Structures are given as structure tokens and as C-alpha cells.
Amino acid sequence: MVTDIRQLRHFLAVAEDLHFGRAAERLGITQPPLSQSIQALEAELGVALFTRNRRMVALTPVGAAWLPHVRQVVSDAAALPVLARRIARGEVGTVRLGFVSTAIYSLLPDLVAKHKAGQPDVELHLFEQTSDIQIEGLLEGTVDVGLIIPPARALHPALRYRPLLREPLVAAVPTGWIDSGQLATAAGGVSATALAEKPLLLFPRRSAPAFHDLVTGYLATAQAGVPLGQEAVQMQTIISLVSAGLGFALVPQSLRNLARAGVSFLPLSPQPPSVELGIAWHTGTVTPAADGFIATALGEAGTR
Template sequence: MDVRQLRHFMAVAETLHFGRAAERLGMTQPPLSQSILSLEQALGAALFTRTKRTVSLTPFGAAWLPHARAALERMNALPEIARRLREGEAGRLELSFISTADYSILPDLVRRYAQLCPGVEIVLTEATSDVQIAALLAGRQHAGLIIPPSGMALPEALRYRPLVSEPLVMALPESWLREGRLSLAAGRLPPEALAGLPLIIFPRRSAPAFHDLVTGYFAAHVGGAHVVQEAIQMQTIISLVSAGMGVAMVPASLRNLARAGVRYVDLAGPAPCLETGIVWRGGDTSPTLERFLAVAQAGAVP
């Protein structure tokens, strides 16, 4: 059985006339009759009842007709499916992201990509930068949104493109401000007010660049950081701040994470900035990835 025989069967089933079916197919009647006979032999049952005047579907042929039609429709769709896969309009994109990206670039990036390529299945996985890099090197995931390592290059197998840089702000327990434990100057927190404050931070093994940026700021302004708790998810860090366990230095986009008992405050003076970018395997020519990289580049901050 082949596609040609299915087309022959459909033509006869729709016309119920071998002559008209042959004309539609651009062939003569004898080879069409032979093709149908060969198909019936392959199936082990007659498809048509033939008389000198009429052709009709057998009960078996009528029952098999919708299945043959569906198979042909799927076959006819294959070239368009191939085109969409080739051009990245269909398929699968596996994207990992750090928790901070969930409140900054991730929502808009995914929205713009989904609008451009609605036929692509997007699989999102939250993970720290170190886990994402390891997964990419192991051949998993297409791309990741990470904080690039500071003071060291990424593995040669990977490619990286910066997307956004944003200042850090302080997440403070609201109760500390009400009780006067912390005082603001013109709505901002003076760096010297950080001295001795309990700090909640990402562990260095998971986000070395972020960790070093925060501890470096504390070292430069108050001699060092008093770290009391580490957490690998930004939601957890903000929850601990809400509980009054300490303060945290977070990207400004975390203001989008509203939490009772937490106030986000700008730092007085120049604030450190955190870069977030996209990383992927060099040489990965997946069409869905190539389209995603183009969307990401279009939305990158110059």
C-alpha cells in the first residue's frame, strides 16, 4: 500500500465511477482498476461492488473511507508542517530562567515570542544560573536566562548575549521602618545605614556574580556583610524579609513582586547594577532557538 493507491481509492470513492476518477487523476482506466485491485488484495477485502452500470462502496470500503481520508489529509499537510518546522514556526522550545527574570524580562520575552510563533510549544524551567549552564553543557534545554559569572568566562561551548541591566534596590521589612529601626533620607536608604544589618542573599555557589555584587557593595560602604540566611529563590528571600529576618538587595524589577510587610527602597548614591542575559550552545541550529534569539535581541536594552 502507498499514498498513490490511497489517492486512487479516494478518487473512485468520491466519483463512484472509474472513468471519471481516472480523468480526475490524469490517467487511463486500466491502470486505475489494477491499482484498486492491488489495494484490495493488500487489505484482504473488497472496497467496491462493481456492475456493468454502477460502482458502489462495500460496507468495508465505506467504513475504511474516513480513515483513508484522514491519512491522506495528514500526508498532504506534511510539506506545510515541514516548512513551519524548518522556519521555526512550530516545534518545541525549552527555556530555563533565573527567578529574578520572572519579574523582569521573562514575561515580555515569552509573550512576544508566543505571538510570533504560536505553534511552538514553550517549556519553561526555573533554575539557578549554575544549574542552567550545566544543563546546556549536557545537551539539555535550548537556552537559558542567567546572570553571567563575574570574573570568568563561560565555557567555550556556550554563547552569551546580554539583554538587560538594572540597578539593585533594598527590600526592607516594613515594620523596621515603622519602628524607627531604619531611617530613610529623602525616601532613599543611605549606604551607611546598612552597617550590621542581617542580610539575606543568594548562595555564592548558585549565583556568584549576584552574590559578589551585593557583598562587594557592603564591603565598600560598611566594611562587610552580615549574612544570616541564604536562599536560592527570590520569592523565598522576599518572604524572609517580610517575616523580619533581615534585609535583601534585589533587582529593581522585584517591585513587581508585591508582598505584605515588604518595602522596596532605592539606595542613596550610585547603586550596583545586575546584568541578565541569554545563554545557549554554540552550533545549535534549532529553528525555534534561532527565532527566539532574534526576538530576544530585538528586545535587548542597548
């Protein structure tokens, strides 16, 4: 097995110059050690790389075929120190990014675009997941960074969390309810009591307990008793069910960007609560590339 990159550089120099003396001069060594190095390499490989006589040096067919591979290995080896420094600076690498579905319509697109513009050699692998799945992934090492709705309970001590965005809830209602007079609106908005007795579409509590409790707590405080119409774990699915007239949902106001036909997004009264979206990571396993993404996210949040 070839373990010394110097032997490969010696082979490359002789193969390019086809002269041991000139190759040795280029390498800054004397000819005898170069000849010994090539002989040791041939013995280690068990093949002849050069033919030699007093007048000339030539590559054997094996040596000629091997040359481009050696050239690539030597080139790659020369680039390794630079690559190591770029990895350490977070300029090269992979970030496995989990995100809740609501992030698609708020900060995720701009955040991904900004980081790709600043660090084009960092690969972002995106995974749409509920917050609980992301937290598990952070602890198990299958996710590097998560965009989550924070749970009511404290996170695991190994995880760190920073808020990025807060936005109020709005009511997503079937447009047909408004057109037919089934839902009373005022000044372009809707009161929580007007939604009483209408079916509520919502995340299962096991998947998004913080968001589930935020919605149900608000409706309970407003004394708007509503039956649960259907549960779904993806926000796009919930909005699709609203479009089909199966119920209403309380969603972050950025969901207006979804612009689904048959769905109207209305401000709520009384004053609705805000839902928080933030970034979480494992302090013990964060990579330089992930650390760079976190810095981008926190910088973006500071400009909002």
C-alpha cells in the same frame, strides 16, 4: 504495510467518485493502472475495499469505515510541505525556555507575550531555574534557550550569550524596620553602612555565584559587615523572608514589581552595582523556533 501515498489517493478518488473511469480522469491516469493499484492495495491489506460489477462500484463496510481515516492521512500529507517550510522559518515548533526568577519581574512577561503574538503556533515551555542549572540544561539538551545571570567564568565554547538588560540593585527591607526606627533612611533611600550588622538574605553561592559575589562584594567595599541570615534559591522566597522581618536583601530594582506587603524597596548608596540578565543558547543544537525566540529577545532588548 502501505508505503505509497499514491495508493491512498487512488483509493480516495475511487471512493468519492464510485466510478473507476471518472476517478482515473480526475487523477490524470488511465483506468487500467488505477484498477491495478486498487487491487494491489487490497492484496496488501488483505481486505476488500470495493465491490464491483458491470453496473456499479460500491464501498465495502471495511472500505466505508476506512475512508475518513484515509482522507485525514491524505490531507495531512498534502500539508506536510507547507508545514516543513513553516518549521524552517521558526513559525511552528517548541521552545524550552529556562529563566532565573528575577526575569519574572522584568523582561519575561513582555517577551513571552510579544513572541506569542508574532508566532502563535510556537509552544513555549517555561522552566524557572537558577543560572547554573540552565547552563547544564543547555549543554545536555534539556533546555533550548536560557535567560541567565552570566557567571564570572567564561561559558562553554558551545554556548553563546548576549546581554539583554542591566539594572541596579536596591535594598529590600522589612517595612517594620523603617516604621520602628530600626533602620535609618535618608531621602527615601538607605546607605550600605546603615545595613551593617543586620542579617542578609541571599542566594547560595553554589547556585548563583555571580550574583552572590556582586552583593557581598558591594557590601564589603562599602565596609558594611553583615551576618548571613538565611540562604534561599528563589527570589520570591527571599522577599517572603524579608516580609517576615528575618533580614534584608539586595535585589534587582525590577523586584519592586513584586509589591509584597511588609517590604520596602529602597535606593542604595553609595552607587550600587548593576546586575546583568542575558540570553544564552547552544550554537550546535538551536532550532528554528528557538532561533526565532532569540531574535525576538534581542529585538526587545534593543528597544529598552
